[in-house]
Amino acid sequence: MNAMLVLPAPAKVNYFLHVTGQRNDGYHTLETLFVLIDLADTVTLTLRDDGVIARSHDVEGVSADDDLTLRAAHALRRAVPKRAPKGVSIALTKRIPRGGGLGGGSSDAATVLLGLNRLWSLDLPRALLAEIGATLGADVPFFIGGDNAIGRGVGDRLTSTSVPTAWLVLAMPQAHASTPEMFAARELTRNAASAKMDVFSEAYGRNDLEPVVRARVPAVADAIDALRKVSGGARMTGSGACAFAAFAKEVEARAALAALPRRLRGSVVCTLARHPLASFAS
Numbered sequence: 001m002n003a004m005l006v007l008p009a010p011a012k013v014n015y016f017l018h019v020t021g022q023r024n025d026g027y028h029t030l031e032t033l034f035v036l037i038d039l040a041d042t043v044t045l046t047l048r049d050d051g052v053i054a055r056s057h058d059v060e061g062v063s064a065d066d067d068l069t070l071r072a073a074h075a076l077r078r079a080v081p082k083r084a085p086k087g088v089s090i091a092l093t094k095r096i097p098r099g100g101g102l103g104g105g106s107s108d109a110a111t112v113l114l115g116l117n118r119l120w121s122l123d124l125p126r127a128l129l130a131e132i133g134a135t136l137g138a139d140v141p142f143f144i145g146g147d148n149a150i151g152r153g154v155g156d157r158l159t160s161t162s163v164p165t166a167w168l169v170l171a172m173p174q175a176h177a178s179t180p181e182m183f184a185a186r187e188l189t190r191n192a193a194s195a196k197m198d199v200f201s202e203a204y205g206r207n208d209l210e211p212v213v214r215a216r217v218p219a220v221a222d223a224i225d226a227l228r229k230v231s232g233g234a235r236m237t238g239s240g241a242c243a244f245a246a247f248a249k250e251v252e253a254r255a256a257l258a259a260l261p262r263r264l265r266g267s268v269v270c271t272l273a274r275h276p277l278a279s280f281a282s
Contacts (some may be wrong), residue, residue, distance in 0.1 A: 047199025
């Protein structure tokens with residue numbers, strides 16, 4: 001067994017996000033299509049024999065108490081304390097914008113769980129890793145699942161699905177949209193009808209949170225509008241702040257990126273058929 005693993009933590013976009021209701025505990029029920037993309041953070045796990053779980057270096061803007069990579073490692077150890085006696089040093093290289101609706105923190109946590117499953121020689125089933133991941137964030141089970149998927153419930157009831165390969169232009173404004181604040185907005189539509197099929201495209205549906213975020217975060221509205229001018233259509237991902245437009249060919253996506261205003265940070269990414277660590281659990 002290698003004493004160190006260097007692993008990707010890919011981002012996701014939501015091709016659509018419909019808010020279908022609200023539970024008595026305050027959580028909203030959703031219907032969404034999660035799609036993996038090749039923009040990724042890098043997580044480096046180095047085995048320790050002293051039992052310590054620690055960061056190799058600080059992460060800007062993230063305290064140790066709030067670091068989902070550390071919380072994931074501790075959660076895994078608590079789940080199987082007798083089988084995980086060793087420790088780990090965790091180094092995180094961020095490329096996914098924080099607070100962008102791309103799932104970076106959740107993906108980092110999932111990669112730690114999948115990576116430690118191998119580094120600590122645990123051989124835990126994917127279902128148990130997803131159960132542990134759900135205690136860290138609603139999107140974590142998706143990243144552990146391995147496939148693009150339709151999410152229902154609070155996003156934790158997943159149905160694997162295939163999605164045609166597409167090139168996406170990401171517009172990444174220098175803005176942050178608070179997920180709790182957006183879901184708490186009075187004007188948020190909470191009664192979207194459930195889809196009766198499990199086959200979708202990037203043009204299906206909408207993001208019910210988009211009008212709420214647009215009204216509250218002008219930079220997000222500007223990014224969506226700018227991207228729509230250079231594409232056939234664009235929408236926000238997650239609870240913001242990033243937006244995306246899909247293209248069948250890379251050359252078309254790069255032409256659209258070049259046409260965006262210089263004030264707006266952007267990138268071209270490609271969708272993934274499966275999570276790169278899908279083989280780390282069964």
